[in-house]
Amino acid sequence: MKLLVYLAAIVLAGIIYFKYFKKEPLNERGFGSTYTEVPEEVQIKYIPADFEADLDEEMALAVLSNPVRYAREFDQLIFDFNRALLNHVANRMGLPDTLKVQIQKEYEKQHPYLRKLYFDDFVALKDTTDNIAPVWYENESSNAVDVLYEVASKYTCTLVNQVLVAVLKTHEGSLYVKGSKINTPCGVALLEGLQPLIKRLKESAAINDFSRSKGLIEEKVERAIAELATMEVRDKKAINRELQTKIWGINVSNSSVEISAISIIKIGFKLDKYFNIDINSKRKVVTVTLPQPEILSADVYPRVDRLDIGWMREVGSIDFNRNIDLLRKEFRREVIESDAFDQAKSRAYELMETMLTPLITSLDKGYVLRVKFVEPQAYLDGKPADDPFPN
Structure with a gap:
């Protein structure tokens, strides 16, 4: 009996030791890796610090709403934002100015x-079709912010980990963070x-x-456009929503809404x-960009x-607008994930060939x-106005 008591005491002591006294270092992914002695230079203890970001919200929303037009401003926005994140992590880690x-x-x-x-990633996820529909549904800027959060969440940990590992001294890629309920630098x-x-x-x-959205009601816009549509995708979807009214946690009324929709998307x-046409007389090549x-x-x-409206539930316009907007987003998402854009490129080549070949051969059959x-990189470099593909 005494032997069992001694064994239980030893096991309990071991559990307490490993849970409360043995600290695991955090590597660049935030997972523990064990080593017997923790070098002093790889030990980190967080200190209080406030996150500071010099951000002009109005300007940022304008850039996020039209990232292609403001490509260089978008680049600067991401640059400043990531620097602010890294600076905050450095402040929380109590790093000296030289390391910062x-x-x-x-x-x-x-x-x-x-x-x-x-x-x-941002341009692929952002609805750049036309700002009118998102504005009308009162979520154009909000959608842009959601896309920024999705993209930034995808790359922030990689950014923080790679930069810290490159600058700080680590033990096999690991940092030892002191304290209880601590977070990783990524966190x-x-x-x-x-x-x-x-x-x-x-x-x-x-x-x-x-x-x-309110200003759009009084706005009438006429503008010239120059577009070449080469693909059309038609689809049909439906959505069903059950709306409940509860009193003290008890469901007392149900409303059901079923909305179907067809979409016609042009790519x-x-x-x-x-749009540029370049004629290279030496190589006898006509390049359409x-x-x-x-x-x-x-x-x-x-x-x-x-x-079907329940006796205690009214279906407001916001319910309809939200469901219709969900259908619109789903139509667009499926088109983006399909090969429709590649087909649009192939069709554009066929059209250019049909339209320009007779003119080209009239100049010289050779x-x-x-x-x-134009590659997206050209917009970031501020060069879409020049031919990014010189012959």
Whole structure:
């Protein structure tokens, strides 16, 4: 009996030791890796610090709403924001100014690669069809902020980990963080930097969306466009929503809404963004350069198929608007994930060949037609106005 008591005491002591006294170092992914002695230079203890980001919300929302037009401003926005995140992590870790300078320099080395990832992902997720529909549903700026959060969440941990590991002394890629209920440097950047900033932008976006939506009612716009539509995608979807009214946690009334919709999405090229024809007489090559294909229009025609309203529940316009907007987003998401954009490029080449080949052969039968597309990197470099594909 005494032996069992002694064994139980030893096991209990071991559990207490491993749970409360044995500290695990955090590597660049935030996981523990064990070593017997922790060098002093790789030990980190967080200190209090406030996240500071010099951000002009109005300017940021304008840039996020039109990232292609403001590509260089978008690049600067991401650069400043990531520097603020890294500076906050450094402040929380109590790093000296010399290391903070090294961290900023290390990020400057990695930014040219990261900026392309941010821009490509943001443009792919952002609804650049036309700002009218999102503005009308009072969520254009809010959607842009949501996309920024999704993209930034994807790359923030990689950014923080790579920069810190490159600058700080580590033990096999690990840092030892003192204290209880501590977070990784990545967690500090996400929870104390990214999320508060996104919250600030969301609050400003809600006000901006409301103001723009109300102003759209009184606005009449006429403008010239230059578009080449090469693909049309038609689809049909339906959505069903059950709305409940509860009193003291008990469901007392149900309402059911079923909405179906068809969509007609046109994909093509905005020629007012970029269109160039270059004739190289030496090589006998005619090069037509077009912008990247995008969604030119996304028309959604909703229909209410079923509407059962409970005795204590009213279905407001916001319920209909939210459901219709969900259908619109789903139509667009499926088109983006399909091969419709590649088909649009192929169709553009066929059209250019049909339209220009007779003209080219009239000049000289030896001429060859080439069709190219401006890469997103050209917008970041501020060069879409010049031919990014010189012969």
